[in-house]
Amino acid sequence: MKRSEFIRQLSSAFIAFHIPVAFGKLPRTFNKKFKIGLIADLHQDIMHDGQNRLEVFLKSVEAERPDAIMQLGDFAYPSEKNQHIINRFNQAHANALHVIGNHDTDNGHTKEACIRVWGMPARYYTKTLNGIKLIVLDGNDKGSPTHKGGYPAFIGAEQANWLKSELEKTEDPVVIISHQPLAGPAAIDNAKEIQDILSPAASKILLAINGHTHIDTAVTLGGITYVHINSASYFWAGKKYKHNSYAEAVHKDHPWIAYTFPYQTSLFTFLEVDPMTSSIKILGKKSHWQGDSPASLGYKENNLTVGNEVIPRITARNIHKQTAKIPS
Numbered sequence: 001m002k003r004s005e006f007i008r009q010l011s012s013a014f015i016a017f018h019i020p021v022a023f024g025k026l027p028r029t030f031n032k033k034f035k036i037g038l039i040a041d042l043h044q045d046i047m048h049d050g051q052n053r054l055e056v057f058l059k060s061v062e063a064e065r066p067d068a069i070m071q072l073g074d075f076a077y078p079s080e081k082n083q084h085i086i087n088r089f090n091q092a093h094a095n096a097l098h099v100i101g102n103h104d105t106d107n108g109h110t111k112e113a114c115i116r117v118w119g120m121p122a123r124y125y126t127k128t129l130n131g132i133k134l135i136v137l138d139g140n141d142k143g144s145p146t147h148k149g150g151y152p153a154f155i156g157a158e159q160a161n162w163l164k165s166e167l168e169k170t171e172d173p174v175v176i177i178s179h180q181p182l183a184g185p186a187a188i189d190n191a192k193e194i195q196d197i198l199s200p201a202a203s204k205i206l207l208a209i210n211g212h213t214h215i216d217t218a219v220t221l222g223g224i225t226y227v228h229i230n231s232a233s234y235f236w237a238g239k240k241y242k243h244n245s246y247a248e249a250v251h252k253d254h255p256w257i258a259y260t261f262p263y264q265t266s267l268f269t270f271l272e273v274d275p276m277t278s279s280i281k282i283l284g285k286k287s288h289w290q291g292d293s294p295a296s297l298g299y300k301e302n303n304l305t306v307g308n309e310v311i312p313r314i315t316a317r318n319i320h321k322q323t324a325k326i327p328s
Contacts, residue, residue, distance in 0.1 A: 030130070030131035030132060030172065030173055030275050031131060031275060032130050032131070032275070033130070033272065033273065033274045033275075033276075034067055034129060034130040034131070034132045034272070034273045034274075035064065035065075035066040035067055035270055035271065035272045035273075036066050036067060036068045036069065036070060036129075036134075036270065036271050037057065037060070037061045037064060037066045037068070037069040037070070037093075037268065037269075037270050038069075038070055038072060038209065038229055038268060038269050038270065038271060039054070039057045039069075039070075039071050039072070039232050039266075039268040040071070040072035040073065040074070040211030040212075040229045040230065040231055040232060040268075041072070041073065041074040041075075041101070041211045041212065041214055041231035041232060041233060042054060042071065042074070042075050042076065042231075042232045042233060043074055043075075043103070043231070043232075043233050043234070044075065044076035044077075044082055044085055045076060045077050045082070045103075045106075045107075046233070046234075046254065046256045046257060046260070047233045047234070047254065047257065047262070048246070048250050048253065048254045048257065050076070050085065050233065051084075051085050051088070052266075053232050053233060053265075053266035054085060054088065054089065054232075054266075055088075056265065056266040056268075057232065057266055057268040058088070058089075058092045060268070060270075061092060061093065064270050066093070066270060067095065067129050067130055068093065068095035068096070068097055068127075068129055068134075069089070069092060069093045069095070069096050069097065070096075070097040070098070070099065070134075070177070071089060071097075071098055071099065072099045072101070072177070072179055072209070072210065072211035072212075072229055073099040073100055073101025073102070073103075073104060073179030073211050073212065074101035074102065074103045074104060074179065074211065074212070074231075075089075075098070075101065075104060075118075076104075077104065077106065077107060077109050078104070078109055078110075078113040078114045078116070078117035078118060079109065079117075083117070086117060086118060090118070090119055095127070095129060096119075097127060097134070097136070098114070098118045098119075098120050099136055099137075099138075099177060099178065099179050099211070100114050100115075100120075100123055100138055100140060100179065101140075101179040101211065101212065102139075102140055102151040102152070102153070102179065102180070102212070103151075105140070111123050111138070111140070123138040123140075124136055124137050124138040124159055124162070126166060128172060131172055131173070132172060132173050132174070132175060132206070132273060133166075133170050133172040133173070133174045133175070134174075134175050134177055135163065135166055135167075135174055135175070135176050135177065136177045136178070137155060137159065137163065137176070137177065137178040137182075138155070138159065138178075138179075139152075139153055139154065139155055139178050139179050139180030139182075139188050139212075140152050140153075140154075140179075140180075141154045141155055141156035141159060142154065142156075143156050144189040144190065145189075146189045146190075147189060153180045153186070153187075153188045153189055154188055154189045154190055155188060155190060155193075155194055160190075160193065160194065160197060163194070163197055164197050167197070167198070167200075167201040167204065167205075168201075170204065171204075172204075173204060173205075173206050173273075174201070174204050174205045174206065175205075175206050175207060175208070175209065175271070176198065176205060176207075176208035176209070176224075177208070177209055177210070178208070178209075178210045179210060179211050179212050180210060180212045181210040181212060181213060181226060181228055182194050182195065182198070182208055182210065182226055183195060183208070183219050183221050183224075183226040184213075184217060184218075184219040184226055184228060185213055185215065185217065185228070185302065185303070185304065185309070186212065186213050186302075195221055195222055195224075196222075198222065198224055199221075199222030199223060199224065202222060202223030202224050203223075205224050206273060206280055206319075207224065207225045207226070207227060207280060207319065208224055208225070208226045208227070209226075209227045209228075209229055209271070210226065210227075210228055210229065211228075211229050211231070212228075213228050214230060214231040214234065214235045214236055215228050215230060215235070215304060215309040215310060215311075216228065216230045216309060216311050216313050216314055216315050217308075217309045218315075218317065225319065227282060227317065228309075229269060229314065230267050230311075230312075230313065230314045231263070231267065232263075232266045232267050232268055233260075233262060233263060233266070233267075234257075234260035234261055234262040234263060235260065235261045235263075235294065235310055235312075236259065236260055236261075237259050237260050237261050237294070237297075237299070238259060238301070239259065240301075241259075241261075241294070241297050241299055242258050242259055243258060243291070243292050243297065244258055244291070245257065245258075245260075245261070245262050245290045245291030245292065246262075246290070246291070261289055261290075261291075261292070261293065261294050261299075262289070262290040262291070263287040263288070263289070263290060263312040264287050264288045264289070264290045264312070265287045265288075266287070267285050267287055267312065267313070267314050268285060268314070269282055269283050269284070269285060269314045270282075270283045271283075279318065279319065280318075280319035281316070281317070281318050281319070282314070282315075282316060282317040282319075283314075283316055284313070284314055284315050284316030284317075285313070285314045286312065286313045286314075287312040287313065288312055289312055293306075294306045294310050295307065
């Protein structure tokens with residue numbers, strides 16, 4: 001896809017969030033644009049067309065030429081069956097980065113397998129590119145004292161202490177990345193604890209991003225904006241709203257799709273940070289519902305609003321910063 005074609009698909013509305021980062025006070029290492037391609041919740045093992053959705057993203061990667069690409073979890077089981085799609089992602093860019101989602105360890109798969117098969121340095125890690133430090137977290141820790149069943153959504157003490165140390169010692173601007181949200185709907189069990197670690201470093205943190213929720217929203221707390229990146233594939237419907245969106249043969253081979261509201265086309269985005277214009281942009285992308293929409297089936301769950309958070313869209317967000325020149 002050509003850049004001009006991609007731009008025409010961007011959402012026209014930009015939503016501004018003000019975060020207290022004075023770009024001019026950041027270190028000289030941050031002196032050039034940074035761009036990363038982001039795709040979340042592909043769910044190759046649920047969708048019949050996961051590889052096609054990934055290919056659309058990778059074509060835009062070729063046009064946009066980002067400094068890195070990242071999948072934000074719930075990508076593809078680390079199995080021999082999925083090796084082709086894992087290789088396709090990893091070979092598409094020299095900096096192909098991964099986040100472990102809660103569903104990536106379904107069906108007996110493990111975090112260790114994700115690390116090995118996907119080619120991750122560790123289950124949580126840092127990566128510095130163009131003077132920006134990416135801090136990638138694993139929100140799948142066990143041991144939450146308030147766990148009420150289902151998948152773990154927690155960051156344990158070892159990882160929390162590591163996060164605090166990384167924030168204290170770095171002089172680089174930071175982007176916090178996780179699968180499960182650290183704020184907003186469906187946040188991890190100890191969200192307040194992690195927010196209390198992040199907020200004192202708000203002057204260093206550009207924003208935090210997550211997947212997992214399959215919604216389009218953002219919330220600002222403690223001087224940090226937390227952006228939920230929508231799924232590449234669908235919004236989860238659940239048993240109550242089970243329905244067919246594709247031909248019977250598709251649903252026979254991929255029965256879990258009936259529990260979703262699929263998007264007609266792949267959703268993904270590019271995060272751009274420019275120190276010279278003191279701006280952060282999340283590029284928008286729109287799709288449409290495949291088959292019945294949540295509104296047509298009367299979806300009302302989890303305090304989410306159809307047409308607001310529940311929407312086949314990634315909203316374009318233009319985060320303006322204090323204008324200041326990088327020191328010479």
